[in-house]
Amino acid sequence: MTENWHTNLKNKNREDIITAAKELFVKQSFLTVNIKEICTLAGISRVTFYKHFQTMNELVFEVQIEILEDMTGFVRRAPSAGMNGKEMLSSMLKGWIDYASQHPGYIRFVLLFDLHYEAYGSTKELREQYEQFISREKERHFLLEALETGANDGSLKRDAEPVKTAQFIFTSMMALLQKMSLIPGSEQHSGLEEIKIADRFAGMLLQHLSVD
Structure with a gap:
């Protein structure tokens, strides 16, 4: 696997997290959304989430x-x-x-x-x-x-x-x-x-x- 492949996957994961968060934030208050819900919708793990957002x-x-x-x-x-x-x-x-x-x-x-x-x-x-x-x-x-x-x-x-x-x-x-x-x-x-x-x-x- 090339370095470009890893970079593209990393960028896609970040975009997927933001897209999932935006969808959930629009449906309900962001004050009630949790990381687990975002990970589930984005199809990523909590480990992957924390690679992008602390x-x-x-x-x-x-x-x-x-x-x-x-x-x-x-x-x-x-x-x-x-x-x-x-x-x-x-x-x-x-x-x-x-x-x-x-x-x-x-x-x-x-x-x-x-x-x-x-x-x-x-x-x-x-x-x-x-x-x-x-x-x-x-x-x-x-x-x-x-x-x-x-x-x-x-x-x-x-x-x-x-x-x-x-x-x-x-x-x-x-x-x-x-x-x-x-x-x-x-x-x-x-x-x-x-x-x-x-x-x-x-x-x-x-x-x-x-x-x-």
Whole structure:
């Protein structure tokens, strides 16, 4: 067996653990999921689990980061070539709502993570790694390109602090989408009425930021 085979197997095992954890975390609170359940669903042993994650908290943090990266990646890909800044931002906000509608469980997970983050008995190293991730994401915020493009092409107001504006949009949009994810019956998709409310809020943000 080659070294590449072992590396690929190791990577697959890690991916299988994260995938199993994500599935269980979406179905139930991650506070109630145990390592045995994750190992059973992933088809791996506890020994294999501990080769990748020292604690459950470490895995929870990993899932949080993966979901945030998946969500922001989805939103980044929403604009089409040739759009002005306002059109880019509009398509990104719509894409964000679509993502939340398709994955309400992911949005609920982020909400629960945020609520319990300070209560974790996690290590200082884990906290520092997560804070570094958040800091990097703020600096290269996924909404910055649309805001800066809009300021340059005149479709959006010029902003002296675009990073703070991007962060405000993120915080307010996530609060609304998290509220949507808690509505009974949203396990598969958010309802049409909730989507209309989110669309209306996105429209208000665009109107506030638009030049015209």
